[in-house]
Amino acid sequence: MSYLTVTNATKRFGPTFMALDGVSVSIERGEFFTLLGPSGCGKTTLLRAIAGFNDLTSGAIVLDGADLRTLPPHQRDIGMVFQDYAVFPHLSVFDNVGFGLKPRKVPAAELKIRVTEALDTVRLGAMAERLPAAMSGGQQQRIGLARAMVIKPRLLLMDEPLSNLDAKLRIELREEIRDIQKQVDIATIYVTHDQEEALAISDRICVMNAGKIEQVGTPQEIYGNPQTRFVAEFVGSINVFRPGSALDAMLAKLGHAPGGAATWTARPEHLALVEPDGQDSGAATLPGTVTKFTYLGREAHVQVDTPAGLLVVQIANPGMAATRHTGDAVAVVVPPSAPMAFGPDGARVKR
Ligand SMILES: Nc1ncnc2c1ncn2[C@@H]1O[C@H](COP(=O)(O)OP(=O)(O)OP(=O)(O)O)[C@@H](O)[C@H]1O
Ligand SMILES: [Mg+2]
Structure with a gap:
């Protein structure tokens, strides 16, 4: 039995x-x-629905053996962090974090210990007496995190906690959230x-889409082995091959059954570029003309017009020699492992 199970939830x-x-x-725990x-x-x-702010229309939510739908939100022992910080501007950092403990009638001495511990965990120990208005967005979100953790919740819920922060801070704080979560060891959604x-x-x-689950898996499974076209397109990007004789010839060369109803795709980083007359014994090559070159520092994207459609090829660590110009004649290399096929319903077709 898992720690938290949601079964057939509808709303x-x-x-x-x-x-x-x-x-x-x-x-799991x-x-x-x-x-x-x-x-x-x-x-x-x-x-x-898990926090108890909105009940489900039907379905079950069970946390550590307890049926959550029968419990009011304040009895569920769930900590929540919101997108818009939701800190009280007139309360100090310390009092913001201690706020959640008030209705729990925690004695003052223990409250002090627990708030201090939570603030230390999010590295705000030195700012306990400050008012939130004098703090950055990242610091305010740490207050939110400390406030959620101080109640020692059975479950931590975070709803887009980083989306109001700028890109660099978002990356810093996400690493920190992961480290803190592993340290406190509280199941987190x-x-x-x-x-x-x-x-x-x-x-x-x-991965969710339109109220339904598309796929559940480790990051490697989701990215490396997407089970639906939606997942493949939403997590990373894909090229879609244009149906026709060039695609059929490519699939024949690679030993894949064409499968009339399938859509064939490949990730840009699984393709490579060679000179126009270049061949690769194990792979298929598609001749083409460069239509766009986008340099992104760590990588470059080369868009090539081929008989199997416009394909984007991702080049890692592009040096000067990787630069391509519109109109350059090239060939796109498609290794046998690159193509992924999806059926008309969007489900992955195993080859
Ligand atoms: N109280 C409500 N009344 C009517 N429709 C609602 C209500 N709350 C949510 N919805 C609708 O339910 C759908 C799911 O909303 P939800 O807020 O769960 O989306 P989300 O995945 O969190 O999206 P976002 O990334 O924009 O936050 C949306 O179409 C939304 O408009
Ligand atoms: Mg939302």
Whole structure:
């Protein structure tokens, strides 16, 4: 039995709209579990149902053997961190963090110890007496994190806690959140629509789309072995080969059965570029013309017009010699392991 199980959760808004449409997930003790998906897919709705702010239309939520749906929010022992910090501007950092302990009637001496410990964990120990207004967004979000942790929750929920921060701080703080989570060892459900953040921070990722789960897996499984076209496109990017004789010839060379109904795709980093007459014995090559070159520092994207459609090839660590110009004749190398096929319903077709 998992630590937290959500079974067949549905949430209907209005007569027909299903914000959650049969969602089941299991989360283990100490696990960092991320809900990843586009805006409106139901991430916050699921989190709020677990926290108790919104009940489900149907389904079960069981935490460590207890049926959560029968408990009011304040009896669920769940810590929550929100996108918009939600700190009290008139209270000191210390009092913000201690706030959650007041209704729990924690004696003053213990309160002091616990708040100090929580502030030290998020590295705000030296700022206990400051007012939040005098602090940066990253620091305010640490207050939110300390406040969620100080109640020693059985579960930590975080709803896009980094989305109001600038890119560099977001990366710093996500590393820190991961370290803190591992240190306090509290099962955590983290919501984001940022795929890179999800890959960086999670033990497992649950990719959601339109109220349903597309796939649950480790970051490596989600990125490396997507089970649906939606997951392949949402986490990373894919090229879609244009159907026709060039694609058929490529698949024949690679020994893949064409499978009439399938859409064939490949990730840009799984393709390579060679000179126009270049061949590769184990791979297929598609001749083409460069239509765009985008230099991004760590990598470059070369868009090539081929008989199997426009393909983007990602070049790692591009030096000067990797620069291509519009109109250059090249060939795209497609190794046998690169193509991924999806059926008309979007499900992965195993080759
Ligand atoms: N109280 C409500 N009444 C009606 N519809 C709602 C309500 N709350 C949410 N919805 C709808 O349910 C769907 C899921 O909303 P939810 O907030 O869970 O999405 P989300 O995945 O968290 O998106 P975002 O990334 O934008 O935060 C959306 O289409 C939203 O408009
Ligand atoms: Mg949301």
